[in-house]
Amino acid sequence: MAVQPLDDRILIKPLEAELTTAGGIVLPDTAKEKPQRGKVVATGPGKLLDSGNRASLTISEGDIVLFGKYAGTEIKIDGVEHQIMRESEILGILED
Secondary structure (H helix, E strand, C coil): CCCCCCCCEEEEEECCCCCECCCCCECCHHHCCCCCEEEEEEECCCCECCCCCECCCCCCCCCEEEECCCCCEEEEECCEEEEEEEHHHEEEEECC
16 A cells, blocks of 8 residues: 655654664663664655645655654554654664
8 A cells, every 4th residue: 555645744754763782782662662773664755835825845766764752653654654744753864
């Protein structure tokens, strides 16, 4: 099933949380935090302005982004966890 976000919404597939700390300690399932990084799967056409034009998004498909722990709405697509959120909820784009 394909999902096309509306307006300035973005569909993100969260990346797996780290399994070990920087010091090499393995984290149990109960200590893992919600992922805060994800890959952009799809973007909407942009926010509709009062003039009738659409504002272009700075985020594009394939970008790796940072977002808040409780940002967006969690949804399942074909059994896979995704999040859908507005562009304004994204904190930044990670660069290589």
